[in-house]
Amino acid sequence: MNNKEVYKAIILFGVVSFLGDVIYEGARGIIPSYLAYLGASAFLVGLISGVTEFIGISFRFISGFLVDLSKSYWTFYILGYALIVSIPLLGLSNSLQIAVILILIERIAKGIRAPARDSLISFVSRGMGPGKAFGIHEALDQIGAVTGPLIMGLILLYSNNYSLAFLSSLIPYLFLITSVLYIYRRYSWASPSEGGGGKLSLKYERSFWMYNIAVFLNMISLIHVSLIVLSSSLTFNPGMAALLYMLIQLVDTASALVAGFMFDRYGRAFLYIPFALSIAPSCLTLLGGGSNIVLAAITFGIILGMQESIYRAAISTLVPENQRGSAYGIFNAVYGVGNLISAPIFGYLIQSKMISLGIYYTIIGQLLAIIALFLSLRRKERSSGPQNELS
Incomplete structure (x- = not known):
């Protein structure tokens, strides 16, 4: 495809x-x-959120393979x-049990x-550059994340x-399905260029595994967004907390691009x-104070935009196309697991006032x-030799 067609494809995936x-954000x-309206306690709401999130993360791993x-x-x-x-369908349910099933x-x-979406984006963006492709996609994604709530x-x-x-979300859902079928009809040819398949393999380069270790360490050492919002509500008020959350999403959008x-x-x-920037939001939130919380929200938005764009783009430079899904x-x-772990760790540190x-x-x-x-970058450079880093 020429550049114009590639940009059109990425924008369609973004739409x-x-x-x-x-819908879902x-x-x-x-x-x-x-859930509370249906009779769930605060503990049960937290448990449902945690369990459903963990099961969703597990399915990402399974579906990738x-x-x-x-x-x-x-x-x-x-x-x-x-x-x-x-x-x-949540709009048709008045049962806590059915609601939990639908959320799951x-x-x-x-x-x-x-995994399939990220793979397809990497396939259709050949020649464009994975950074721009995932950056544009994430920007459109985040506009939806702000608009939906x-x-x-x-x-x-x-x-x-x-x-x-809940029933009102049926309207964007109909547009969603129409868009999905249109993009499939137009780009159904998108697939790995290397062929392969038929075997389940965990044989990736060491640079890939080291990169995932780096991302995991990065995530468990970065404060969860919910705790920045909680701290802002205690420092200011719930209304200001909502505005700061929206600020995070807006900064995320610009950062991704x-x-x-x-x-x-x-x-x-x-x-x-x-x-390197990931040090700032956690430390600023732990230190507290109005200006620190605002700076924490802004820096977190910058990091989040990069995580959702170039962290994903990097994967396409570390593995061949026929292994992209897994x-x-x-x-x-x-x-996802790193994100889940960071929440209770920093929550405990804030609750216990263990600032230092x-x-x-x-x-x-x-x-x-x-x-x-x-170590991940060095291993990749050695294995790729004098070739271009993004090849």
């Missing part, structure tokens, strides 16, 4: 993700209060988006489609009706920037992550 985020903003084994990238992509219908289906759906929140605010709020272009220009070495499955699982220990933990953890990243 699909935008519509998906309008919008729903995730009101699901905790909906199944995608590479079967080469059914489009089947997993379409199925993963089709199952988002579980969100509108939505998390499984994300796990099913994520805003729409859902306004509907619930004016109607005070959970059923209406800029980082994508910079990654294609400077290669994997640009990853040192978000890894590679993205492993990466998404490592990223938290700062030491953050700095040491991120330095170890940077060392692992350095």
